Amino acid sequence: MTKFLFIGDTHGQLDFVTAAAKRACQLNADLIQCGDWGFIWPGKSELPELSAMLVTMGVTMRFIDGNHDEHPVLRRLCNGQHDLGVEIAPRVIYQPRGSVHEDEDGTRFLFCGGAPSIDREGRVKGKSWWPEETITAAEFKQSLCATGPIHVLVTHDAPDYPPGFSAKGSLRYQALQELSMRQIDALIKMHSPLLHVHGHWHTRATTHRGTTRVEAIDCNQLDPADLDNSVLLWSRE
Numbered sequence: 001m002t003k004f005l006f007i008g009d010t011h012g013q014l015d016f017v018t019a020a021a022k023r024a025c026q027l028n029a030d031l032i033q034c035g036d037w038g039f040i041w042p043g044k045s046e047l048p049e050l051s052a053m054l055v056t057m058g059v060t061m062r063f064i065d066g067n068h069d070e071h072p073v074l075r076r077l078c079n080g081q082h083d084l085g086v087e088i089a090p091r092v093i094y095q096p097r098g099s100v101h102e103d104e105d106g107t108r109f110l111f112c113g114g115a116p117s118i119d120r121e122g123r124v125k126g127k128s129w130w131p132e133e134t135i136t137a138a139e140f141k142q143s144l145c146a147t148g149p150i151h152v153l154v155t156h157d158a159p160d161y162p163p164g165f166s167a168k169g170s171l172r173y174q175a176l177q178e179l180s181m182r183q184i185d186a187l188i189k190m191h192s193p194l195l196h197v198h199g200h201w202h203t204r205a206t207t208h209r210g211t212t213r214v215e216a217i218d219c220n221q222l223d224p225a226d227l228d229n230s231v232l233l234w235s236r237e
């Protein structure tokens with residue numbers, strides 16, 4: 001069975017992805033990234049450098065969008081393709097919300113990025129914040145109606161507050177956050193995947209919802225010794 005190395009929020013940090021890609025190369029695994037990807041961003045895009053590094057390593061990276069991603073550019077690159085991954089550069093594949101990927105072993109992945117930003121008030125619309133960050137009703141419906149079986153659900157947001165987290169921020173933000181988590185929870189209930197992997201909360205935790213193992217993965221760490229909290233190795237058997 002194909003091996004996968006899931007990786008948490010990368011926030012455009014090439015050193016962190018390079019460390020994860022080295023590990024994926026050693027393990028003969030594909031990389032799947034959980035949003036807040038950040039390699040396309042106003043004034044500081046490093047997509048060519050990321051792609052060149054992955055080509056050199058022979059590692060493919062699939063990624064979803066988070067809240068901190070330049071959504072209009074990602075949508076333009078999809079050119080209307082919503083059902084499958086889109087290779088936006090060699091070895092770099094964007095998975096739009098509601099898209100499905102089936103690997104050569106028949107393992108099926110459903111992807112649904114997006115989440116609300118707690119720090120929205122400190123950001124500038126169109127430069128560091130975009131209204132497309134939250135999952136729309138149409139995107140949610142497409143994800144809910146994805147053809148099964150779905151073995152793995154990959155999202156940016158969690159189905160509930162991870163252990164140690166609780167409601168905070170403005171009431172407006174809290175309402176958006178709770179809606180987002182209800183959407184993810186509904187996707188788990190609908191598809192009952194073996195595994196759900198998410199980022200967004202910058203923490204590492206393992207919980208269960210029904211028969212689904214839920215893995216929260218930590219974000220980019222400057223110290224490579226912390227990579228263990230920011231990646232998860234998985235294969236179906």
Ligand SMILES: [Fe+2]
Pocket residue numbers: 009011036066068200202219
């Ligand atoms: Fe993040």
